[in-house]
Every structure is written in C-alpha cells, then in structure tokens.
Amino acid sequence: MSADETGLTFLDRPNSYIGRSVPRPNARRLLQGRGIYVDDLKLPRMAHVAFLRSPYPHARIRGIDTAAAKAAPGVFAVVTGAEMARVCTPWVGVLGHFKGLKSAPQYPLAIDRACWAGEAICAVVAASRAEAEDAVALLAADLEELPAAVEMERALDPDETVIHPDLGDNLAFERLLDVGEVDAAFRDAAVVVEETFQVGRHTGVCLEPRAILADWDAGEEKLTVHHSFQAPHMMQDILCKHLGLPEASVRVVCKDVGGSFGIKVHIYPDEMATVALSLMLKRPVKFVADRLESFTSDIHARDHRVKGRMAFAADGTILAAEIDDLTGIGPYSVYPRTSAVEANQVVNLVGGPYRHRNYRARARVVFQNKTPMCQYRAVGHPIAVMVTEGLVDLGAARLDIDPVEIRRRNVIPDDAHPSTAASGIRFEQLSHQAALARLVEMMDYPALRAEQAALRARGIHRGIGLATFVEITNPSAAFYGVGGARISSQDGCTLRLNPQGGVVAAIGVTEQGQGTEAIVAQVVATAVGVPMEQVRVVTGDTDATPYGGGTWASRGAGIGGEAAWQAGKALRQNVLVVAGAILQADPASLDLRGGRVVDAATGTERMPLAELGRIAYFRPDTLPPGLQPEFVVTRHYVPKDYPFAFTNGVQAAWVEVDPDTGFVRLLRHWCVEDCGTVLNPQLVDEQIRGGIVQGIGAALFEECRYDRTGQFLNATMADYLVPMAAEMPDIAVAHVVSPTLSSEIGAKGAGEAGTAGAPAAVINAINDALRPLGARVTSQPASPEVILRALGRV
Amino acid sequence: MDGASMDRVRDVTLWVNGERVSRRVAVRTHLVDFLRVELELTGSHLGCEQGVCGACTVRVDGVAVRGCLMLAVQADGARVETIEGLSDSGAIADLQAAFHARNALQCGYCTPGMLVSAAELLAANPAPTRDEIRAHISGNYCRCTGYHAIVDAIETTAAARRGEGGAA
Ligand code: FES
Ligand code: FES
Numbered sequence: 001m002s003a004d005e006t007g008l009t010f011l012d013r014p015n016s017y018i019g020r021s022v023p024r025p026n027a028r029r030l031l032q033g034r035g036i037y038v039d040d041l042k043l044p045r046m047a048h049v050a051f052l053r054s055p056y057p058h059a060r061i062r063g064i065d066t067a068a069a070k071a072a073p074g075v076f077a078v079v080t081g082a083e084m085a086r087v088c089t090p091w092v093g094v095l096g097h098f099k100g101l102k103s104a105p106q107y108p109l110a111i112d113r114a115c116w117a118g119e120a121i122c123a124v125v126a127a128s129r130a131e132a133e134d135a136v137a138l139l140a141a142d143l144e145e146l147p148a149a150v151e152m153e154r155a156l157d158p159d160e161t162v163i164h165p166d167l168g169d170n171l172a173f174e175r176l177l178d179v180g181e182v183d184a185a186f187r188d189a190a191v192v193v194e195e196t197f198q199v200g201r202h203t204g205v206c207l208e209p210r211a212i213l214a215d216w217d218a219g220e221e222k223l224t225v226h227h228s229f230q231a232p233h234m235m236q237d238i239l240c241k242h243l244g245l246p247e248a249s250v251r252v253v254c255k256d257v258g259g260s261f262g263i264k265v266h267i268y269p270d271e272m273a274t275v276a277l278s279l280m281l282k283r284p285v286k287f288v289a290d291r292l293e294s295f296t297s298d299i300h301a302r303d304h305r306v307k308g309r310m311a312f313a314a315d316g317t318i319l320a321a322e323i324d325d326l327t328g329i330g331p332y333s334v335y336p337r338t339s340a341v342e343a344n345q346v347v348n349l350v351g352g353p354y355r356h357r358n359y360r361a362r363a364r365v366v367f368q369n370k371t372p373m374c375q376y377r378a379v380g381h382p383i384a385v386m387v388t389e390g391l392v393d394l395g396a397a398r399l400d401i402d403p404v405e406i407r408r409r410n411v412i413p414d415d416a417h418p419s420t421a422a423s424g425i426r427f428e429q430l431s432h433q434a435a436l437a438r439l440v441e442m443m444d445y446p447a448l449r450a451e452q453a454a455l456r457a458r459g460i461h462r463g464i465g466l467a468t469f470v471e472i473t474n475p476s477a478a479f480y481g482v483g484g485a486r487i488s489s490q491d492g493c494t495l496r497l498n499p500q501g502g503v504v505a506a507i508g509v510t511e512q513g514q515g516t517e518a519i520v521a522q523v524v525a526t527a528v529g530v531p532m533e534q535v536r537v538v539t540g541d542t543d544a545t546p547y548g549g550g551t552w553a554s555r556g557a558g559i560g561g562e563a564a565w566q567a568g569k570a571l572r573q574n575v576l577v578v579a580g581a582i583l584q585a586d587p588a589s590l591d592l593r594g595g596r597v598v599d600a601a602t603g604t605e606r607m608p609l610a611e612l613g614r615i616a617y618f619r620p621d622t623l624p625p626g627l628q629p630e631f632v633v634t635r636h637y638v639p640k641d642y643p644f645a646f647t648n649g650v651q652a653a654w655v656e657v658d659p660d661t662g663f664v665r666l667l668r669h670w671c672v673e674d675c676g677t678v679l680n681p682q683l684v685d686e687q688i689r690g691g692i693v694q695g696i697g698a699a700l701f702e703e704c705r706y707d708r709t710g711q712f713l714n715a716t717m718a719d720y721l722v723p724m725a726a727e728m729p730d731i732a733v734a735h736v737v738s739p740t741l742s743s744e745i746g747a748k749g750a751g752e753a754g755t756a757g758a759p760a761a762v763i764n765a766i767n768d769a770l771r772p773l774g775a776r777v778t779s780q781p782a783s784p785e786v787i788l789r790a791l792g793r794v
Numbered sequence: 795m796d797g798a799s800m801d802r803v804r805d806v807t808l809w810v811n812g813e814r815v816s817r818r819v820a821v822r823t824h825l826v827d828f829l830r831v832e833l834e835l836t837g838s839h840l841g842c843e844q845g846v847c848g849a850c851t852v853r854v855d856g857v858a859v860r861g862c863l864m865l866a867v868q869a870d871g872a873r874v875e876t877i878e879g880l881s882d883s884g885a886i887a888d889l890q891a892a893f894h895a896r897n898a899l900q901c902g903y904c905t906p907g908m909l910v911s912a913a914e915l916l917a918a919n920p921a922p923t924r925d926e927i928r929a930h931i932s933g934n935y936c937r938c939t940g941y942h943a944i945v946d947a948i949e950t951t952a953a954a955r956r957g958e959g960g961a962a
Contacts, residue, residue, distance in 0.1 A: 021897075023894050023895055023897065024894075024897065027893075027894055027897070027899055027902065028890075028894060030899055030901075030902025030905055031881070031890040031893055031894055031899065031902070031905055031909070032837070032877065032878070032881035032890070033835075033836070033837020033838070033876065033877030033878050033881060033905075033906045034837065034878075034881075035837075035902050035903070036836075037836075037839070037903065039830075039836075039840070040830075040836035042834070130820075130822070204937075205937060206901075206903075206937060207839070207841045207847060207849055207901070207903045207904050207935060207936070207937050207938075208839065208841070208901065208903045209841075256901070256902065257901060258839070258901045258902070258903030259900075259901045259903060259937045259938055260901075261937070290843060291841070291842045291843060291844070512900075512901055513899070513900030513901030513902060513938050514900065515897070515900070682896075682897050683897060686897050686900065686939060686940075686943055689939065689940035689942050689943065690900060690937075690938045690939050690940040691940075692940055693939075693940035693941065694937070694940075716842070716844060716846075717841070717842040717844065717846040717847055717935070718842075718844060718846050722935055722937070723940075723941075724932040724933075724934075724935060724941075725927075725928040725929075725931045725932045725934070725936075725941040725944070725945065726925075726928045726929050726932035727932075728928070728940065728941050728942070730924070730942055730945075731940060731942050754940075
C-alpha cells in the first residue's frame with residue numbers, strides 16, 4: 001500500500017476497521033430468511049415463462065404447433081423464435097483481442113436449428129409457472145434430428161459435422177505461443193516428463209438457480225429488470241443494445257444473489273427472451289430456471305485435454321515447458337466475454353510460478369453440440385495448475401527430489417519482482433518462497449511424511465499433494481475492454497453524508513455473498529472516520545450506483561475497495577473544511593474520528609458530526625458566505641500499472657486412498673495465499689475455504705457426463721455429485737501479505753485462489769498415495785472408478 | 795391435462811409459525827411452494843425440488859422435513875415452522891448469532907435450511923463431534939462456504955448451550 005499525502009497509510013487511521021474480522025452487517029437478514037432473491041419478488045400482473053427446450057443435441061426446427069398450448073388454462077402467450085427475433089436482435093460472442101475467434105449469431109430462442117439438448121426453442125407465458133409448464137407439454141414441435149458433433153477430440157476431423165457451415169469448420173479459436181529455445185531446452189534436459197491431463201466438464205450449481213424478473217412499464221417507457229446477476233451495468237448496456245432501448249429506460253437491479261461464481265455474468269438466451277417477453281406483453285415476466293434447466297443451460301466450464309511436457313536439469317531446475325490444450329465450448333462462444341478466455345488463461349498460466357524462460361503452447365477451442373461453456377470461478381487456473389504441478393511432481397519423482405524441495409528450487413524468488421513469466425504475464429510482487437515456507441511449517445511437513453511412511457508400513461496409503469499457483473485478480477481494461485467488450489474495469493463509489501452523521505455509500509461492485517458490502521463499509525468507515533454502523537452500503541442497482549463492472553475476477557475488494565477509500569478520504573476532507581469554518585480552526589488541525597470532529601493532535605472532541613450536519617443542512621445561513629458544503633463525493637478507480645494484480649499461493653492436501661474401493665478420504669487441507677492487504681481476515685479465509693471445496697468438487701466428484709450422442713446423462717442433483725459436508729475436510733488458511741503498490745489500500749483479490757489450487761493438490765496427493773502401487777491418475781474427477789482403473793483393478 | 799392439473803383442489807387448515815391458516819390449494823402444490831407463494835414466507839428456498847439440496851428444509855410437527863417432498867395437503871392439521879417463525883420467536887437466536895459471528899454463510903441461500911437442520915441436531919445431541927455435525931448437515935448443500943465455518947458455528951453453539959465458552 002502506498003502512503004497518502006500526509007505520509008500515513010490507512011492502517012494509521014484511528015479506529016481503523018481495516019484488517020478486522022467484523023461480521024457482515026447484511027448477513028443478519030439472510031440468517032432470518034429475510035433475503036430478497038429474485039424468485040421472492042411478486043409484482044402486480046406478474047406472469048411466468050416456461051420454455052420448450054430441444055431434446056436433441058442438434059435438430060432442425062421444421063415448425064411448432066402452438067394451438068393447444070395457446071388454448072391451455074392460464075396461458076397469456078406462446079412465442080416462437082421467429083416472433084421473438086422481431087423484438088430482440090441476435091449477438092455474436094467474439095472480441096477483437098482474440099484474433100481469429102469466431103462464432104455464429106445466437107438468438108434468444110432458436111429459430112431454424114437447435115444446437116444443444118436444452119436450448120430454448122419456444123416460450124409459454126402463463127399466470128403461474130405450473131400452468132406455463134403444463135402448456136409447454138402441449139406444444140407440438142416438428143424437429144428433425146441432425147448429426148451432432150459431440151466429442152471435442154473429433155471436432156476438427158474432416159468427416160465431422162460442421163455445426164455452423166458458414167464458419168467453415170468447428171475451430172472457434174487457436175492460440176500459439178513460442179518463447180525462448182524450447183527445442184534446445186528439451187534436447188539438453190537431464191529428464192523430460194510427459195503426460196496427458198483431462199479435466200472434466202463441470203458447472204457452477206449455484207444453489208439459487210438463474211432467475212430474472214423483467215418489468216416493462218409501457219407508460220413510463222421504463223424497463224426494470226430484477227436479476228440474479230453479477231454485473232448489472234453490463235446487463236443494462238446489453239439490454240439497450242439488443243432491445244433498442246435508450247440507457248435511461250433500462251434499470252437493472254441485482255439484490256440478493258444466491259451464489260454466482262461466474263455463472264451469473266453471462267448473457268443467457270432464456271433470460272434475454274424473458275425480458276423481450278415483458279416488452280411484448282407489457283407486463284412483468286419472471287423466469288426462474290429449475291434444476292434441470294440449470295444443468296442444461298447454465299454455462300459449463302473446463303472440459304480440457306492438455307498434453308504437457310516439462311524438461312528438467314539434473315538438479316531439478318525446470319528448463320522448459322510445452323503444452324497442447326484442446327477444449328470444447330459447445331455450439332457458441334458465449335456473449336459478451338467469449339469462450340476463448342479459459343484456454344487463453346491456460347496458456348498464460350501454465351508454468352506461472354516458475355523461473356524457466358522456454359515455453360511453447362498451443363490451445364485450440366472447438367465447437368460441439370453440448371451446453372455452451374464459458375468462464376466459471378478461477379477460469380483456466382485449475383487446469384493450468386493441475387498440468388504444471390502434475391509435471392513438476394513427475395519430474396521430482398524421476399529425479400528423486402522431494403516435492404517441496406523441487407518447488408523451492410524453481411519458484412521465482414520473492415526478491416526478483418517485478419518479474420515476467422515465460423508466457424509473458426507480469427508480476428508486481430509475489431511471495432512464493434515465503435508462502436511455501438509458511439505452508440511447510442503450518443502442516444508440519446516432516447512429521448506428516450514420517451506419519452505417511454509409518455502408515456504405509458501398515459498398508460494404509462496416504463499421500464501429500466502440493467500445488468503452487470498464481471492467480472489473476474483486479475483485472476484492468478486489458479481483460480475485456482481492449483477487445484471491444486463494453487464491460488467496465490473501473491468502478492466508482494459515491495458517498496453522501498447525512499445530517500445525523502450517517503454515510504450512504506453507493507458502489508458499482510456487487511454482492512453475492514463474498515462480503516463486498518461489509519468491506520466497503522469497513523473501508524468507508526475508516527476513511528471518513530465514522531462508526532461502521534453509521535455506514536449504509538448500496539450495491540446492485542444501475543439507477544442508484546456509480547457505473548461499474550460488478551463483481552467477478554476477484555475485483556470487488558481491490559478495485560471497489562480502493563474507490564471507496566478514495567471517496568472516503570475526499571468526504572472527510574470536505575467535512576473538515578466545513579468544520580474548520582464553524583470552529584474557526586485550520587482544517588488541517590482537525591480530524592474526524594468515531595463520528596466526531598476532533599483536534600488532530602490531541603484527539604479532543606471539538607464537535608459531533610451530527611451537529612456539523614445540522615448546521616450544514618438546516619442552518620447553512622450561519623456558515624461564512626461562499627462556503628458551500630459538498631457532502632456528496634464520488635471517486636473512481638481502475639488499475640493501470642499492470643494488466644492484472646497477480647497473487648500467489650500454495651496449497652497442500654493430505655488424503656487417504658483405499659486401493660480396494662478407489663475411495664479417497666480427505667483428511668486435511670492447507671492453503672497459504674497472498675492477496676495483499678487483508679481487509680477482513682475472516683471474509684478472505686472463507687473465500688479461500690469455499691473456493692477450495694469447489695476445487696475439491698472438480699477434483700473428485702463433479703462432471704457433466706454426456707453419452708456419445710450428446711445427451712447429458714446426469715443433469716440432476718442426485719446424479720451430479722457435489723461436495724457435501726461429510727466428505728469435506730477442515731481447511732487451514734494462512735496469509736503472506738504483499739500489498740499492491742498500484743493502490744493505496746493495496747488489496748488484491750482472493751476469490752479464485754482456493755479453486756485454482758485445490759484440484760492439483762488433491763490429484764497430486766492421490767498420486768503420492770498411489771506411487772508405491774505403481775498407479776497414477778491424470779484425469780478429473782478422480783472418481784473411484786478412475787482410481788481403480790489406474791490400479792488395474794477394474 | 796392429466797390428473798395432476800390445477801383444478802384438483804382441497805381445503806387445508808394448518809398452523810404456520812403459530813398462526814392458523816386456511817386455504818384452498820391445488821393438490822399438486824408442494825408445501826414449500828405453498829409457503830413461499832401462498833403465504834409469502836420466502837425464507838424457505840428451492841434448490842433442486844427433489845429432496846437433495848436441503849434448501850427447502852422446514853419444521854413440520856417438530857421434525858425437519860424437505861418442503862419440496864411434501865405436498866401442502868399432507869400438512870393439513872400440522873404445525874409448520876419456517877425460518878421466519880424460528881427467527882421471530884428467538885428459538886434459534888444463539889445459532890443465528892454464531893453463524894453471523896463466524897461468517898457461516900455467504901450468499902445465504904442455503905442458510906435457512908441449514909439452520910433448521912442444525913437446530914434439529916442440537917436438540918437431539920447437545921455435544922456433537924465435528925464429524926457428527928458434518929454427517930447431520932450432509933443433506934444440506936452449500937456452494938459458498940466449504941462447510942468449515944458452518945461446522946464451527948454449530949460446534950460453538952453446542953458448547954455455549956452446555957455452558958462451555960461464551961456464545962459467539
Ligand atoms: S429444494 Fe427441497 S431438497 Fe432441494
Ligand atoms: S451460503 Fe451460499 S449456498 Fe450456502
């Protein structure tokens with residue numbers, strides 16, 4: 001963090017809330033069931049929509065007979081794709097900075113062709129969801145099943161179905177990178193290891209499904225959209241564009257959101273259709289995905305096959321890495337962020353923690369007739385970390401070097417920053433060495449190794465897995481803006497001082513449970529100098545907050561927090577100017593602490609803030625002429641020095657594998673990470689823990705399973721396994737603190753770290769347990785079946 | 795339209811959070827939909843509608859049940875308690891305070907159901923181990939927290955009720 005003009009940092013502020021584990025003020029109502037999620041809202045004349053969805057992965061829509069559905073009880077309207085296309089224009093999910101990325105126009109309702117099983121092809125609006133569903137069952141769709149391109153490995157074969165003939169082939173995007181002398185490094189290496197890794201397709205499974213309630217008021221010409229979403233301003237912009245509405249006519253409100261994790265930051269056809277229906281019918285229309293719809297139409301993620309190799313010198317020094325990544329993204333690149341980002345991040349992040357200078361990568365992104373794929377928590381990271389850390393462990397085993405030791409020898413040293421990884425990503429300040437040292441101490445690594453050996457002698461197979469990682473946070477405009485996406489990387493915070501000394505903070509970053517509002521309140525209370533209870537935070541309303549990007553890519557604390565800090569300092573300054581005039585003192589000799597104007601040197605109270613508010617608002621006539629109190633201030637912030645504020649960390653898993661059943665028991669899990677300044681330790685730790693369990697889900701349980709024809713086989717919560725409490729371990733979290741100098745508060749993000757590193761740690765731990773048995777797993781999820789196959793027992 | 799259509803209705807009378815409620819309901823209406831839509835008690839949530847996620851957990855005649863697996867007509871004559879009633883009565887105030895202090899919730903969507911399950915455990919077992927806590931709440935899915943903080947909060951509440959350590 002950098003000091004402000006007074007030479008002080010925020011840590012020097014009296015009564016600082018920064019760095020304290022204060023509970024989230026907005027959590028209390030959630031605990032009482034008083035949250036307001038979209039499905040909790042009821043509006044006058046509200047209607048409900050249900051969709052007919054394609055049962056086929058690929059089908060021509062010859063026609064839909066809507067007569068019976070239109071006549072069904074409670075039905076207000078039945079709308080087909082062609083009818084809706086008159087109201088809502090299509091979109092194409094490409095961006096300029098992904099050269100060559102292509103996709104096809106996508107409509108809210110498919111018109112001629114459905115391209116995945118689950119794509120909406122017709123909408124029924126009725127008085128209740130149940131009646132809408134009843135009527136959907138009466139739609140007679142004449143569908144001709146078409147050959148489907150299902151397997152990503154076959155997507156580019158000459159005889160495979162080309163999903164969008166206009167595009168020529170199924171290759172959406174390809175990126176090549178070749179840095180240094182890769183061939184020479186592999187030629188001269190003492191040891192070369194090679195492996196193919198598979199990361200299964202999985203999805204977010206937010207407990208609250210996607211939900212949207214659109215309310216077009218034809219009298220006021222105002223569209224109000226209540227949305228379970230992460231980026232209200234982005235949604236507003238897109239609604240304007242595709243529905244032909246002026247910005248002033250569109251308000252997007254994102255109140256309570258029941259989990260998002262990147263799922264609720266994309267444009268979904270069924271949600272666009274719901275908004276269009278509200279315009280068409282001039283009444284509120286609600287859509288809440290049921291769980292089957294969630295599974296088949298929420299974006300999926302991962303689904304990568306990566307061939308990787310790594311070259312080592314005899315002392316374990318990593319000399320070079322090479323990867324070839326293939327990923328299938330479904331039939332469309334998702335709008336507006338595109339589906340090229342994950343593969344791109346894999347290329348950027350492989351080898352990220354290490355010093356080698358030679359790196360070659362190829363990533364290919366292909367179309368297939370499955371649910372569209374896009375960014376989900378920790379985009380690309382878990383894949384890159386699994387590949388990198390899997391190869392490092394292979395090298396360590398071949399060279400008989402301890403896994404901790406080989407990492408110690410290869411990480412970019414803490415004193416070598418700023419630095420650049422072989423892939424070109426830039427690091428301001430990382431702390432791999434300190435984090436590794438802290439981890440080893442925290443888990444008592446030598447003792448654990450001894451325990452492992454002792455148990456091994458008794459036929460108990462336990463393993464320790466490590467995963468070092470870097471994490472992308474605080475994205476600048478380099479992430480999306482430069483490619484032409486109208487996604488804000490800047491955020492603003494507006495503060496208003498009220499007469500009684502309360503402060504209202506309106507901010508562009510949003511809350512989905514991470515604790516955004518709490519940390520904004522902490523920062524504002526500290527910066528202004530008022531008790532935290534006096535701060536009310538407003539988020540998630542395009543009519544009420546400054547323009548901003550919302551919350552994604554771990555930007556809430558680092559970007560929103562800095563905007564709040566700058567706004568708070570400015571408001572305090574404005575207050576002290578007025579206080580100086582009233583008290584006939586130099587404003588520089590005063591301060592605001594605990595809601596009181598005090599003498600800065602002695603801390604003696606000069607006047608309560610409420611008294612100052614009374615004078616400024618109700619008796620301005622008593623102020624000196626020419627002094628106009630300005631008690632509303634806005635400040636914005638966007639990171640400019642670096643494209644991203646990279647953080648780093650290391651995780652370790654301690655597991656037991658039963659070679660007879662293939663079951664894995666998670667015994668302990670540790671994480672040390674460095675998100676810079678920790679604004680609220682408890683909130684950061686819980687972000688890490690939640691992220692780790694999401695990563696464990698991917699490592700062991702979660703997979704969207706498809707058959708050869710492109711049918712999704714396990715689209716229910718009974719069949720798609722998610723982590724539940726009984727299987728999860730206790731998780732220890734610790735921090736190294738390297739604040740970013742790009743902002744005064746110095747906070748970086750922490751939302752991706754857990755999910756980034758956990759799968760690799762767990763997979764490496766399983767392999768550590770299996771090593772003496774001569775088996776090795778290379779795919780996620782590492783289900784009992786995968787483990788038994790690796791052991792040759794099935 | 796089949797036999798489960800909207801026009802098959804029945805009259806029910808039940809006690810919800812201590813209040814007597816009489817309504818005519820479609821027989822196919824689930825208890826949780828009845829509570830949410832008809833009575834506007836939106837604290838009980840829907841996550842899967844098939845009994846797996848626990849978001850809809852409410853108390854019926856003192857027992858924690860899945861509101862999505864029970865029909866409203868089956869609750870005729872029953873005493874139903876939802877998160878709203880449990881909150882207003884103060885019955886689980888210590889548990890809620892412990893969840894708050896420990897940040898055992900993020901988005902809060904699982905929380906009402908989680909609290910009902912946790913309260914049931916604490917009523918039956920005043921000194922549960924961490925493993926017992928984990929086992930008991932393993933029918934309540936939480937995507938946000940990773941469960942550790944929830945286990946902590948339940949453990950703290952149990953200890954406080956036994957008079958060990960301060961309530962959170
Ligand atoms: S909604 Fe009832 S258990 Fe999931
Ligand atoms: S707090 Fe979000 S699902 Fe539990």
